[in-house]
Amino acid sequence: MSGPTVAIWKFASCDGCQLTVLDCEDELLAIAAALDIRMFLEAGPAQMLDHYDISLVEGSITTAHDVERIRDVRARSGLLITLGACATAGGIQALRNTADIDACRSNVYARPEWLDTLATSTPIAAHVQVDHELRGCPIAKTELLATITALLAQRRMPISAYSVCVECKLAGNPCVLVAHGTACLGPVTHAGCAALCPSLGRGCFGCFGPSESVNLDGLRSAFGEIDVSDDVLVHLLRTFNTEAPEFSEASNRYRAAGPEGTTRRDP
Amino acid sequence: MSSDAVILDPRSGMQALIDALDTAGYRVLGPVLRDGVIVYDDVVSESAMPTGVRVEQGAGRWRVFQDARPERFSWTPGADSWKRFVFPARSEVLRIRRTDGSWTTGQPAAPDRPLALLGARDCEVRALGVLDTVMLGPNHPDARYAQRRADAFVVAVTCGEPSSTCWCTSMGGGPQPHDGFDLRITELSDHAGHRLLVQPGSDRGEQIMAVLPGSDAHNADIDSAAHVVQRSVDRLPVRLPGAELPALLAGSELHPHWDDVAARCLSCSNCTMVCPTCFCSSFSDHTSLDNDEAFRTQEWASCFQLDHSYLGGRPVRATTAQRYRQWLTHKLQTWTAQMGTTGCVGCGRCTTWCPAGIDIIEEARAVIGSQMVAARLQPVDVYVHPR
Ligand code: SF4
Ligand code: SF4
Ligand code: SF4
Ligand code: SF4
Numbered sequence: 046m047s048g049p050t051v052a053i054w055k056f057a058s059c060d061g062c063q064l065t066v067l068d069c070e071d072e073l074l075a076i077a078a079a080l081d082i083r084m085f086l087e088a089g090p091a092q093m094l095d096h097y098d099i100s101l102v103e104g105s106i107t108t109a110h111d112v113e114r115i116r117d118v119r120a121r122s123g124l125l126i127t128l129g130a131c132a133t134a135g136g137i138q139a140l141r142n143t144a145d146i147d148a149c150r151s152n153v154y155a156r157p158e159w160l161d162t163l164a165t166s167t168p169i170a171a172h173v174q175v176d177h178e179l180r181g182c183p184i185a186k187t188e189l190l191a192t193i194t195a196l197l198a199q200r201r202m203p204i205s206a207y208s209v210c211v212e213c214k215l216a217g218n219p220c221v222l223v224a225h226g227t228a229c230l231g232p233v234t235h236a237g238c239a240a241l242c243p244s245l246g247r248g249c250f251g252c253f254g255p256s257e258s259v260n261l262d263g264l265r266s267a268f269g270e271i272d273v274s275d276d277v278l279v280h281l282l283r284t285f286n287t288e289a290p291e292f293s294e295a296s297n298r299y300r301a302a303g304p305e306g307t308t309r310r311d312p
Numbered sequence: 313m314s315s316d317a318v319i320l321d322p323r324s325g326m327q328a329l330i331d332a333l334d335t336a337g338y339r340v341l342g343p344v345l346r347d348g349v350i351v352y353d354d355v356v357s358e359s360a361m362p363t364g365v366r367v368e369q370g371a372g373r374w375r376v377f378q379d380a381r382p383e384r385f386s387w388t389p390g391a392d393s394w395k396r397f398v399f400p401a402r403s404e405v406l407r408i409r410r411t412d413g414s415w416t417t418g419q420p421a422a423p424d425r426p427l428a429l430l431g432a433r434d435c436e437v438r439a440l441g442v443l444d445t446v447m448l449g450p451n452h453p454d455a456r457y458a459q460r461r462a463d464a465f466v467v468a469v470t471c472g473e474p475s476s477t478c479w480c481t482s483m484g485g486g487p488q489p490h491d492g493f494d495l496r497i498t499e500l501s502d503h504a505g506h507r508l509l510v511q512p513g514s515d516r517g518e519q520i521m522a523v524l525p526g527s528d529a530h531n532a533d534i535d536s537a538a539h540v541v542q543r544s545v546d547r548l549p550v551r552l553p554g555a556e557l558p559a560l561l562a563g564s565e566l567h568p569h570w571d572d573v574a575a576r577c578l579s580c581s582n583c584t585m586v587c588p589t590c591f592c593s594s595f596s597d598h599t600s601l602d603n604d605e606a607f608r609t610q611e612w613a614s615c616f617q618l619d620h621s622y623l624g625g626r627p628v629r630a631t632t633a634q635r636y637r638q639w640l641t642h643k644l645q646t647w648t649a650q651m652g653t654t655g656c657v658g659c660g661r662c663t664t665w666c667p668a669g670i671d672i673i674e675e676a677r678a679v680i681g682s683q684m685v686a687a688r689l690q691p692v693d694v695y696v697h698p699r
Contacts, residue, residue: 075601191598198599198606207581207617210667214585215401215611219349219391222667224374232580232667246347257618258579258632266576267668270372 048197049098052084054118056104056111057138057166061183062129063087063103069186079197098123099196105131105138105166112163112172119173126192127169130182130285134254137182139166139288143297166288177202180253182285185237205236206257209249212240221248226271230281233259233291254286261295275299318526319533320508322384322499325526326358329467329495329510330430332523338428338465341397348376349391355430362387369475369660372669382506385499386473389433389659393588394440397427398460399447399612401585405456405595407607420456426463431497434489435480435659437468439588441492442653446591449651465516468493472540474547477660479673483554485657487544489513495521498537509537551673552644554654560680561645565637569678574633576668581614583662583672584639589655592620615639636675644676 053063067088069076076082080099083092100122106112119125130136141149146164150157169175179188188204195202205211209231213220221227221243229248231240237253261282268278282296320326333340334356342355345362355361366377367387374391407418432440440461447457471478471487480486489496494517498509509529512518553560584590594613599606613620615638621628629635647655656672663671 072601079601079603190601194599194601194603197601198603200597200599203596203598205617205619207614207619208579210578210580210582211585211612211614211617214582217351217392217396217401219347219351219374220582220665220667223372223665224347224349224391229667232578232582258616260575260578260632263576263578263668267372267578270669 047078048080049123050081050083050094050096051099051101052094052097052118052122053082053087053101054084054103055086056102056115056132056169057107058104058129058131058136060087060103062132062179062181065128065183065186065189066101069190072190076193080193094121096121096123100125101128102126102132102169103128105135105168106172107138107163107166108161109163110161115169115172124176124196125169125173126177126179127175128179128189129184130180130252130254131166132169133178133180133289134286135166135168135288137285137287140283141166142288143293168288177204179204179237180235181237182252185239187239188237207236208232208256208258209234209236209238209240209243209253212236212238213243216240216244218243221246222267222271228268228271228273228277228281230264232267233261233264248281250284251281251292252285254289255291259291261291265295265299275303317509317511317529317534318521318524319529320497320510320524320526322382322506322508323358325508325510325524326361326384328523328525329520330355330358332520333428333430333465333467336465336520337425339423339425340428340430341394342430343390345376345378349374350376350387351392352390352394352397352429352431361431366473367475369477369664370669371477371663371671372666374664383499383501384508385431385469385471385497388471388473388475388478389436389661390431391586391661391665393586393659393661394429394432394436395443395588395590397429398440398464399443399457399591399593400460402609402611403456405608405610408605410604422459426465427460428465428467430467432466432468432489432493433471433659434468434486435478435483435657436588437466437489437492438485438657439659440464440466442589442651442655442657443591445651445653446589465520466493466495466513468496468513470496470498470537470541471544472499474544475660475664477663477671478548478658479551479660480658481545481548482550482552482673483654483656483658487548488541493517498540500533500536500540502536502539504532504536507533509533552676554656554658557644557676557680558646558648561641561676564641564645564679567637567679569675570633570637572678573636573670573675574631576670577632577636578668579616579632579635580667581616582665582667583670584614584616585612586661586665587643587656588659588661589643589657590614594619615642640672640675640679643672 222229227248230251231249234251235253235256282292364381368375447454468489493513592613618627643656
């Protein structure tokens with residue numbers, strides 16, 4: 046083993062981003078040769094070092110213990126890179142942020158008093174300094190590899206923050222909103238997935254969160270033209286990146302503009 | 313009789329044309345209907361090309377209708393442009409490999425066959441000319457573009473069914489190509505039946521035409537084609553004074569209307585990506601995990617991307633208003649001084665494919681209409697924003 050020492054940490058998450066690391070099947074041997082992976086419980090390594098050159102962090106902060114642990118991880122890390130929607134925006138579990146946490150607790154668990162949780166799910170950057178973020182639910186293997194190889198060659202990290210629309214056009218996809226009248230978050234969503242859903246004829250679900258330039262009111266008007274209601278738009282915004290600031294501000298405002306269900310039309 | 317034109321059967325004649333181009337060594341590209349849109353792709357059989365397809369286009373709207381009619385070209389223009397073939401959306405430029413302490417470099421192989429573009433509309437033929445000026449200009453010729461473009465055979469088509477988004481006649485063209493093609497097809501459908509009138513535009517075109525199983529065209533066919541053109545012209549009102557746009561838009565940098573558009577514009581880049589003349593691209597470097605291989609790629613970029621104007625540590629055009637202004641004024645105003653041609657051919661794609669339904673004509677009219685140009689252009693009411 047050689048190369049920089051690496052740790053991969055998990056907080057509140059589904060493990061999908063860590064699985065994306067393991068999903069780099071053709072590259073795994075080369076990754077293992079290029080990186081000195083010391084901590085990656087999902088795959089085996091469990092060496093607690095005082096210092097890792099690079100920490101990759103999956104998951105959001107949902108307990109008081111998490112708050113302590115991410116500070117500890119930060120202190121042990123050179124570069125800290127977050128992986129995925131949970132770590133960068135709070136994840137789908139951040140839906141609790143606008144709900145009654147006690148009601149959630151007792152609706153879900155038989156013995157809610159055994160549960161130790163914060164009322165909110167927050168991104169890593171809300172607690173410690175983050176050096177680089179990989180978006181997505183889950184992250185894209187291509188972006189992970191591009192980030193690792195950029196670090197190894199000491200190049201600028203090659204993340205494009207433009208819209209998914211650009212990736213659609215690069216791929217040669219027709220716009221599903223224009224050609225089929227399908228509700229699509231692509232125009233406001235950060236690139237990275239290579240336009241996975243529109244390439245299969247579906248609208249974008251916004252897995253990579255807000256793009257560098259978000260105009261949700263503009264998208265709302267465009268949805269109005271294809272008879273997609275505020276309800277549908279709010280539901281689309283309130284998924285994996287529900288607490289991304291641009292998405293939550295808009296979805297809260299649209300929800301406040303009309304009670305749920307009053308304008309429902311299927312897309 | 314007109315021996316410099318032939319009449320072809322719309323199906324067997326089309327197949328003969330594809331075969332003749334293939335035999336002559338071309339990679340034949342033509343329109344195909346896929347995922348509800350018409351795009352250009354490799355065609356081997358004429359049956360892969362649309363038949364009886366109509367397309368309804370509007371601002372932010374494209375709908376395809378299929379019926380039993382036999383027409384081959386009753387739609388305009390395709391969703392995607394020929395740009396994708398002469399200037400691919402993503403391509404590798406260079407690859408470097410380290411072996412035993414020394415470097416070997418490789419460049420992607422040149423295409424093995426020249427392209428044949430079957431079904432290029434007038435706006436598309438002119439768009440290729442505009443791209444040529446940019447990509448092959450003396451200051452920075454692009455050798456890879458030159459390779460892809462070299463010897464391309466153009467089969468142009470007269471537009472008999474302009475879309476409501478088409479505005480070529482405002483930008484000095486349409487609906488019938490007059491040059492820049494090797495063969496030109498005009499689809500005829502009258503009392504004499506459904507047929508294709510084929511006319512040559514070059515020696516190469518004449519050579520291909522000579523092997524097609526056509527009959528000589530008659531004057532009645534030529535007259536029928538003129539009627540098709542006139543009918544289309546009647547449906548293509550001049551919507552902007554193309555040649556005067558650079559002067560009319562000059563000095564509009566701080567116009568308040570840019571903020572009005574910015575409230576609607578999503579900065580999504582669709583307009584620039586579907587535009588057949590937009591040429592911006594960015595390069596990026598990639599390395600292998602063992603650091604022994606590096607390669608550089610080029611991909612389409614857009615002035616709607618923040619990186620596009622990143623200078624001195626920040627984007628110069630940080631707001632959507634600035635970016636929309638860059639797009640519109642580059643296409644309709646500054647391009648002319650920069651390149652010596654118009655930047656827009658009036659194909660209407662940017663309007664159709666804008667998810668927000670923003671129409672470049674309406675926005676240009678809004679800016680020009682309230683510009684301080686009244687003294688230069690009387691009367692000005694034609695430029696008043698219609699809303
Ligand atoms: S600016 Fe719009 S109308 Fe003009 S050539 Fe480009 S896509 Fe076509
Ligand atoms: S309009 Fe924008 S994307 Fe198109 S060529 Fe000009 S600067 Fe480039
Ligand atoms: S803009 Fe003119 S030349 Fe182009 S497709 Fe429409 S009618 Fe034809
Ligand atoms: S004008 Fe339309 S297509 Fe162009 S960036 Fe704005 S919203 Fe997107």
